[in-house]
Amino acid sequence: MEPLQMTPIGWVRSPHAETSSIPTGPNAMHTAEGVLDIRPDLEAGLTDIEGFSHLYVLWAFHRSDGYDLMTTPPSDNRPHGLFATRTPRRPNPIALSVVELLRRDGHRLHVRGVDMLDGSPILDLKPYLSSVPEDRLRRGWLAEAEQDGKRRENEKCKIQNEK
């Protein structure tokens, strides 16, 4: 069970200097704007990212230390297993946020929906695509429909060719 080493790719610039100013709970609205300040040596890795409206941000709960297997989240008064919650106190204190990308300014990404503490280390960025279950369910028949469409087109091609 070898530990894996992670190095920040950048840091969050956020209006939230303290956790108490970050809305929590299931209906929390995260409309704050901030900056994902990516290391200048990684700027080329951001090429074409501005074409995506939303990004996954993987970042570290850098002030969190240790974990409890059961935890009572702010949105409930009953304890739950830590993996069924988004508590910062986790074996690997990795956080996951979806933010809206407003614009890119070199190695700085201006984003909306910041629920991070100022200074949080960023571990990774990924385009937000469709790892959405609802989308997946629809992609089920959509993928079939697309394949059916392709099949029909190929058959049309064949009929045309045989004429």
Next chain:
Amino acid sequence: MEPLQMTPIGWVRSPHAETSSIPTGPNAMHTAEGVLDIRPDLEAGLTDIEGFSHLYVLWAFHRSDGYDLMTTPPSDNRPHGLFATRTPRRPNPIALSVVELLRRDGHRLHVRGVDMLDGSPILDLKPYLSSVPEDRLRRGWLAEAEQDGKRRENEKCKIQNEK
């Protein structure tokens, strides 16, 4: 810039023994079933997780080594910045998947939608909660690549028809 140490919370049991057997690209369907084999000492942390239909799985591309700032993904023939893709070759080789939770068997979670290699270390699990409405989502170069693909196919069809 202190490195952060991550320790696996478990390992993926997947039918994919090699990356070549994992579907890639924008329309890839991940329907394979597998098991998230969480460490027995963390079992209590899974309490109540069975109430969620879908989970985020953060895991490590453990066979990946190093990264390139620009990369050409399987779904396109043009290079893009690594953070605008899901390439395994990243500064921190963390992967993110959404899986459907079929059932829990103690410290083992049976899931559908496994796009991981067998033996991949799991770093974290989170309940999948909310998503971005489709009408507010832009998919950058990927949407272009998909349209190019369709255009190329239509042109192929035209050429076939003109023969």
